Amino acid sequence: MTTPKPAPTEHRVQATAVLFDFGGVLTSSVLGAFEALGESLGCDPRLPLRLFGDDAEAQALLVAHEEGRIGESEFEQGFAARLRAHGAEVDGDGLVRRIQAGLRADTAMITLVAEVRDAGFRVGLLSNSLGDDCYAGFDLSSMFDAVTISGEVGVRKPARRAYDIACARLDVEPGATVMVDDLPQNIVAAERAGLTGVLHRDATGTTERLWAALGRS
Template identity: 65%
Template sequence: MTTTDGARGAVLFDFGGVLTTSVVAAFAEVSRELGGEPGLLLRMLSKDPESSALLVDHEEGRIGEREFEDGLARRLRAHGVTAGGRPGLVGRLQARLRPDPDMVALVAKVRAGGHRVGLLSNSLGDDCYAGFDLPAMFDAVTVSGEIGVRKPSRRAYAIACERLGVAPGETVMVDDLEQNITAAARLGIAGVVHRDAATTARELEALLGPSGRL
């Protein structure tokens, strides 16, 4: 899925599920490992008010990884699932997220083509970007835990554009969650819902115009 209303000159990339393998699949694997059904963790984080509040507080930097994990473990126990020991839940999730070399290469291609590239990511864990040299990959890096606001807040997109030195109307957002693309569109940011590197590259070419050949 692509949203567009004209050629753009800059791209914001999400991290988990875009530069890495699927976050949804990682949550499903950990849910099964805990003895629950595959959708357990994601359902709790979106539907259980206490779990959702823990995630927001963690992604916006008000609580650290351990406090988030301890709180979520309590909510899991309330749902009849035991989650203890180390590595904790975040470590288990991160162990299942592997870099997508095709997407890492795509970021480099977009940048080499003369377009500004930035990262806009909702952080999960105290060291979720280990193994990625983000300052070398991007012209600007915006992480929710550092700015105190997360996607899909309009302020998160606005800050990312400000740091990248571009207007929202000049920018494309690549994200694996459609709701984040919908939110970005409210500021005039065009969007690509990421599914795989080849499709995202084709959709970016259309959005970046004649100079966007990838």
């Protein structure tokens, strides 16, 4: 009788780099900012976000803007038209600034980026952009080793190519990279691309899970 061989264990590459999302990770919730916009318009607070899920024209506008094919003004006017079509009274001028006004920098997460980098890991930004000046107040070039913004590279998360570009810019393999994002669909896509995903909900939980993914206590 032969002794069965143990099943081979999966070889896991040690993570050497982290990609961070911007809105909703380094800032307060983007979803909350859209709900605040809905409240300010006097309509259902969930309407702006619901349009991106249910309204084909609104979806197309967001994708085109995040991929850099249309600018802030064209997105604003088009999105305002979709909001009006669903009963909201809104002027497109300044609509993106109204959304951004609901965002606040998350200092604990910004500190975490610096701590991860100081620990010897490469850190990068992978962000779907919204607005022509959505990163104002953040010195991205000093915070990160590489920056990948959807409107500049012409592809957005959750497309696999976005993760491939961001990893290439960091000079790391996807299998050695951790992605921190607040949207589940982006984490699923990152893991399909070979990265390790950390779903962000708050700085305390993300800090614990990220260091664990990096093999640090």
